[in-house]
Amino acid sequence: MPSDTSLHQDFDRSLWQGRTDPEPDSERWHQKIQPLAEGGTPGCALLGFACDAGVARNQGRVGAADGPAALRRALAPLAWHRQGAAYDAGDVRCEGDAMEVAQQALANRLVPLMGEGHLPIVLGGGHEVAYASWSGLAQHLTANGETAPRVGIVNLDAHFDLRDPQHVRSSGTPFSQIAEDCAQRGWPFRYACLGVSRAANTRALFNRADELGVMVREDRDITAPRLTGIEQDLADFLRDCDHLYLTIDLDVLPAAEAPGVSAPAARGVALALIEPLIESIRDCGKLRLADLAELNPGRDIDGRTARAAARLVHLLTLND
Template sequence: MSIDMSMWTGRVDAAEGDVARRWHQAVQPLAEGVAPGIAILGFACDEGVRRNQGRTGAVDGPLALRRALANLAWHPTLPLYDAGTVRCDDGDLDAAHERLAAAVTAIVQAGHLPLVLGGGHETAYGHWLGLARAHAGKRIGIVNFDAHFDLRQADTATSGTPFAQIAAACHTLGQPFRYLCLGVAETANTRALFDTAARLGAEWRLDSDMAPWQLAEARQQLAEFVDSVDAVYLTIDLDVLPAAQMPAVSAPAGYGVDIAVVDALVAKLARSGKLIGADLVEFNPVFDQDSHGAKAAARLAWGITRQLRR
């Protein structure tokens, strides 16, 4: 898998020296033997979105998000690397999941934390698979910021099935399925999906219970979940944000959770010491407006990395 660094360009404040660097000046191509850090991995795929009858275009998300990240101010935390992009150009989502899982496992075994840029939310299954293989024996909790449970039943994998697939895999492996979905929209999930979530022992919090003045309650729920597991996989479906903040997704939210609330909770999780992998999914540059969506997504990614320390 080749690594294309050409999109990492931006402003250079040379007069202010090394302390004025931006992401494009800090990121390096991932190589063997480098110090442990954060490895950005793309998953250029929206086959799951297409199968789920959504608006396609998320296949171009990894490139657009790298460009949005490139010009952000770099405040040193862990070293930053680009690990390339896994693509799904032939419609074979199962094979793409295996390639993504293999890449994630290799990143973790080399001592890095994967930050995956999707792609549709089908990204989650391949990402989790790689983390589970690299952290065998650990109770991995999934924290999903999402308007949707993504627990649908289907004959083939889609962007609406990843956590049903993970639940099935956990059952096969004899492992607990630990899943917290924050920002669930009652308008976007049928009664059948709520019943499935309850049957699987999932936990959730409605978007209507995640206003800024309810942040303390959400923080407590998140803290209790994190305490109950050995490690945490964080996935952010950008359609959890209000449409005014995130227009560039397959299914824009009519209500949503304010980005300040999501950012505060993500920061708490990143500081927990249990984060083993994170992704941002469903960004669709076809529907972006003046880069509003790309900037919001990049801000959330920046917030994750800002909290990580050696």
């Protein structure tokens, strides 16, 4: 079995390229990003999860293992508006079908990042990244002595990803696995799934979401006239949480905005409506960890999906 060290790929400067402007105060991400070093000033820490074994198991369109590199390339030329530091912590790579090994390796990498005060932003990778992210956060909170924290999970996604993991663990099962883990730990399971497509989720999945008390808002509910109400619902959810984990499956966006995913959305929720929800989560003071999943560069058109994902990372990091 490969070790965590053998699965890790270090910072790759070649991915961070872009123009350099002569005017003062004109930096871009490629000029400010730093390789992660122990003891650095806390900031946002980008960590890739180069894995789509879960997508393959879920019979989806593979290619998300190339997502972290594509996202970095799209982020590199964006204008720099942060005050705090930003680090690239490299990648965790999955070898073949060894999804569970890669998930544990990612969790193990996340624990020290959070322990040093960084905000990790994981660049996926298939949505199997969610169980890895959760595992790292749970390890971190346990190490800090928390016995029953109220961890809110906000998933912006066209899919619940609540399939039964007893059949096969995949990109379609992470939140069922998290629910099981919460039950074993005696922690409350607090899950909000925003952007769900009724056409893409079976009745069994809606029933499972109801059994687990999931906060559900369908794609057709998230419209401009209803956005204020959705924001209030989200605020109510956030208020009852001690910590927050945000996970963004890029297939929540319409196919025209995000064609490069495993399962493009026929409808989706427009980026202009997703951004205010992300801002509310970012600014609430409880966000501990975020990830973006399902960027598939081989299926992308004109880099649209990578650009949208880069914009979301940029948005997530604007408050520091």
